[in-house]
Amino acid sequence: MIHITDKENCCGCSSCAQRCPKQCITMQCDSEGFLYPTVDTAQCIDCGLCEKVCPVITPSQPRDPQKVYASYNKDEETRLKSSSGGIFTLLAQQTIDKGGVVFGVRFDEHWMPIFDYTLTGDGIAAFRGSKYVQATVGNAYRQAEAFLKEGREVLFSGTPCQIAGLKHYLRKEYSNLLTVDIICHGVPSPRVWGMYVDELCAKESRRSKQKATIQSVSFRDKSRGWKSFHISIAFSTGHTYKRLFHRDYYMRTFVGDATLRPSCYDCKAKIGRSHSDITIADFWGIHVVDPSLDDDKGCGAIFINTPKGDSCYPYGQCINSEKSLHDVVSNNTSYHTSSQPHPKRERFFATLQQTNSVTRSVQKVLIPSLARRILARIKRHALSLIRKIRKSLN
Ligand SMILES: Cc1cc2nc3c(=O)[nH]c(=O)nc-3n(C[C@H](O)[C@H](O)[C@H](O)COP(=O)(O)OP(=O)(O)OC[C@H]3O[C@@H](n4cnc5c(N)ncnc54)[C@H](O)[C@@H]3O)c2cc1C
Ligand code: SF4
Ligand code: SF4
Ligand code: SF4
Numbered sequence: 076m077i078h079i080t081d082k083e084n085c086c087g088c089s090s091c092a093q094r095c096p097k098q099c100i101t102m103q104c105d106s107e108g109f110l111y112p113t114v115d116t117a118q119c120i121d122c123g124l125c126e127k128v129c130p131v132i133t134p135s136q137p138r139d140p141q142k143v144y145a146s147y148n149k150d151e152e153t154r155l156k157s158s159s160g161g162i163f164t165l166l167a168q169q170t171i172d173k174g175g176v177v178f179g180v181r182f183d184e185h186w187m188p189i190f191d192y193t194l195t196g197d198g199i200a201a202f203r204g205s206k207y208v209q210a211t212v213g214n215a216y217r218q219a220e221a222f223l224k225e226g227r228e229v230l231f232s233g234t235p236c237q238i239a240g241l242k243h244y245l246r247k248e249y250s251n252l253l254t255v256d257i258i259c260h261g262v263p264s265p266r267v268w269g270m271y272v273d274e275l276c277a278k279e280s281r282r283s284k285q286k287a288t289i290q291s292v293s294f295r296d297k298s299r300g301w302k303s304f305h306i307s308i309a310f311s312t313g314h315t316y317k318r319l320f321h322r323d324y325y326m327r328t329f330v331g332d333a334t335l336r337p338s339c340y341d342c343k344a345k346i347g348r349s350h351s352d353i354t355i356a357d358f359w360g361i362h363v364v365d366p367s368l369d370d371d372k373g374c375g376a377i378f379i380n381t382p383k384g385d386s387c388y389p390y391g392q393c394i395n396s397e398k399s400l401h402d403v404v405s406n407n408t409s410y411h412t413s414s415q416p417h418p419k420r421e422r423f424f425a426t427l428q429q430t431n432s433v434t435r436s437v438q439k440v441l442i443p444s445l446a447r448r449i450l451a452r453i454k455r456h457a458l459s460l461i462r463k464i465r466k467s468l469n
Contacts, residue, residue: 076114077125082337084131085111086344088240089212091125100125102211107424108266109209109336128246130239131343138347140378141385143403145358145368146395147375158205158295159357160375165389166255166353167199167230175228175251177202178219180210186272186289187265190215190233192222202232207294207329209262209336212237216244223249234259235344238351253387256349258356258376260409261339263329271325271433275308275316283312294326301373302362324437333417333441334424342413352384353377358398360406365396376403417441 077091077100087110092100099118102110112125126132147160154161167177171194178192179202188210193199210233219241222229231241232255241254272289279287287310296307296317306326307317320326328334347354358376362369376398379385404410417423419440426436443451 076116076119076121076123077112077129078114079111082109082111083341084338086131086236086240086338086342087111087209087212087336088130088237090128090130090216090240090244093212093214093216094124094128094244096120096122096124104266106428107334108264108269110211128240128243130236130243131338133243134343135239135242135348135350137345138350138380140347140354140380140400141382142379143398143400144377144379144395145361145365145374145398145402146377146393147368147373148393150392151372153203154373155297156200157203157373159301159355159373160377160393161373162355162375162377162389162393163232163255164199164203165392166253166387167202167232168196169387169389170228170230170253171196171199173228175230176219176222178215178229178231178233180206180233182206182292185269186292187211187269189213192218205257205294206292207263207326208265208268210237211265212240216241219252220245223252226251229253230255232256234262235349235351235354236338236342238349239344242350250383253353253383254349254351255353255355256351258354258407258410259339259342259345260329261332261335261342261414263325263334264336267328267334267427267433268325270427270431274432274434276310279310279312279314279316283310283314285312287312287314294320297373300371302371324434327437327441328423328433331417331441332414333420335414335416340413340416345409345413346411347378347380350380352381353379353388356403356407356410358403358407360402364398364402368394368396376407378403 079085097118099115100112103113148154153164176192180188181191181201183189188206188208190212228251230253235256238254238256290309293307296305305317306323309315356376358374361374423440426440
């Protein structure tokens, strides 16, 4: 039976919990806010299925993409609403048009990301856009399996480990399944995001002197450009909080690797090991690789991994230019390399426990104090002076 001793060895896909024939595995939250399986040993019949369907215990082999494209959706409105090139929407719409089902990640009523499915074109909008928080898979694999068995076309999108989890859960190939993953930097803690949402609402309520609730969240607001994207949160008060991604405290914890799930620091699903049909990502560096494709509205990097991926790709509805794998990964190392934990990760979570505030924890732990910044600047100047003196003496 599943027994987690090292948290790096569980990506939280919940394949084990969904497959257990006795339904005796529950996903429980740890102090950092991540879900892990716990077995009710009194009910367990020791069948071993939970271990067989775990993508971390038995990771798949790495696989190179068959083709790589720089690509974006010809429909500019959709592209601007999407995180990168807006290719996900094209794939999803195509599935719906065939009478199929699309699985993706949307916000729930508390602005927490969860997996859900839609049977309609209108339902795709909720999945559009990256949510930089670990999403709860819930029963999504079981729901997808039921649709697959009915013979419905299913598009399932998620992080590489969530696609690997689905494939392990299903344990057989379905010709009516199309899997789409992303290049994945890692997923931050839902607990940290939930606390931050409460803090921003409280701050906005104080500012506006009325109870503020959130109306919409975009982690990738492109209104001031795709490359220098903003996080933007619209409140019921009419005010919109908007910050350049690295100026926002929550985004600092994400890009600084301070709050990622432990499994993201030793990811077992990278380098094509999810065995997805298509991988979608940002084509960072496209302004150097092929400036003609960079209008700062979003350019996707697309990996066609299987013949099925190739046959489903909506070539006619996007601008495409074939590139090499090197062109993409030289500016997107998350494809093959796991993030390194921030040196103060543990201190950050300990401070969060004490202060109960993301803002204060970031200020205390992740932002260097003024004194330390001044000292670092003095050190830099002193070193450069020493170098100049040495050079003039030689
Ligand atoms: C946590 C996370 C980390 C990422 N890291 C990188 C990276 O290092 N490099 C890179 O190039 N791209 C990364 N991406 C992918 C990138 O942000 C875009 O989502 C991707 O390029 C697709 O863009 P699009 O315009 O085609 O579609 P969009 O409309 O933006 O598509 C969104 C898709 O992402 C899915 N999704 C959204 N939030 C989540 C979530 N929390 N968990 C699982 N699936 C989700 C949706 O279901 C949908 O399938 C990351 C995305 C996420 C969610
Ligand atoms: S060994 Fe079988 S019954 Fe026990 S937890 Fe795993 S899947 Fe469930
Ligand atoms: S990685 Fe997935 S299947 Fe494996 S133990 Fe964790 S939740 Fe279960
Ligand atoms: S980095 Fe790896 S383990 Fe972490 S969410 Fe992404 S695919 Fe999963």
